[in-house]
Amino acid sequence: MLLYEIILFGLLGTMTAIVMDTILTDGKKYLLSFFLILEGTFFGWLSGIAWVYLTGGMNLDIWAFLLPIAVAGFFTFMTIWYLPKGIMGRISDVSNANVAIIVIVSLLVIGACFFSLTPSAKLSAMSTNAFNEKEYTNLQWQPGGTTLTASDVQLFVRGSSNPSMINISYQLGSINGLKVDNPTSNGYLDFKVILHANVLWQKPYLKIAIYKDKNGNGIVDTGDIMWSDSAYKLSLTSADGDWRSNCVWSDNKPVSSAFVTQNLVLPIFDATAISPWQNEKGKVFLNTPEGYVPQNDMMSWELTSTGITLKENVQAYTSVGAGDQTSINGRIYCGQATGNNLILVQAYDASTTDPFQQNVDPIASQVIPFQVASLQGGIGNEWIVLGGLGIIVLIGVAMISSRKY
Secondary structure (H helix, E strand, C coil): CHHHHHHHHHHHHHHHHHHHHHHHHCCCCHHHHHHHHHHHHHHHHHHHHHHHHHHCCCCCCHHHHHHHHHHHHHHHHHHHHCCCHHHCCCCCHHHHHHHHHHHHHHHHHHHHHHHHCCCCCCEEEECCCCCCCHHHCCECCCCCCCECCHHHHHHHCCCCCCCCCEEEEEEEECEECCEECCCECCCEEEEEEEEEECCCECCEEEEEEEEECCCCCCCCCCCCEECCHHHEEECCCHHHCCEECEEEEECCEEEEEECECCCCECCEEEEEEECCCCCCCCCCECCCCCCECCCCCCEEEEEECCEEEECCCEEEEEEECCCCEEEEEEEEECCCCCEEEEEEEEEEECCCCCCCCCCCCCCEEEEEEEEEECCCCCCCHHHHHHHHHHHHHHHHHHHHHHCCC
């Protein structure tokens, strides 16, 4: 997916350069047009790389489409601005007609892309359960890093009860240098889980955990190692809607995202409203390598000397209608976890199962395999190619600018 996004950004940069060349130079200086188009493609592609680095590239919005247009347009305009002044005023009726066609087509393309990203209308289901009582008090938080026994596998890995109800698909993306590739140690992997409901999914919740696949057989089994909570995050952007990942608080500060306790994978609720205790949005997680800042409020837990206690309740769920879909984004810090790894996604409905009971079958589940490669030193060939292309563009523009018209 990331490669297609970067290509799309390059095409938008190309389109921007063509429009500006037609408007400002009449499009009749063919050598100049060639270099302007090359320049627009170059900066559009470069803005695509920047978008993936900044956001992970799992979601596109209107800002994604505007970025290559703005970047390519700026550099194209600056190039033309320093050309001989006689070129700037050469606008004809023919070029205006061509420009109108190009602009209309461009707007239709961008509009169609943006319309395809418009989310479905939300449904709501009120919650009648309170989860912060009795067994949801002082759970023993053990943030991953444990090797699974046979009993752990029976507890955490369950068969699906109705997999035809929810179809689970996924996208993976990692960028290494300028290459869309497998993640490397000390790098990041972005992923997106898409859940399509074939019938009404009334009170959705998920359980997601990551495991080191020690024997490389593609399933979670005995001897696999559960990753630490601090190595990954979920529900990263506004595109994730109302998915509520878990957060542990201590001394009035967010300590960590939380996904597992000693014998429980914590539920992640799709909730339009939760009872207020703490709001994690905008807080900095100091236990993460990049200083993770949540973009959404989370389900809050309080850490004391006796364990963690749930401090918030779901007041209203975000239901997923038949034929609709929802998605959740995640980012994994790969650290030194080279080799084979697995993301286990399990989907449930709180109207039929207790979110805090582990030994129940999910409606549907999906194992997402990924590999982490060893970090290679030195400057990648892609950076050399990028630098070479940039030099060619600059030399070409300089040569065109120096010519007399």
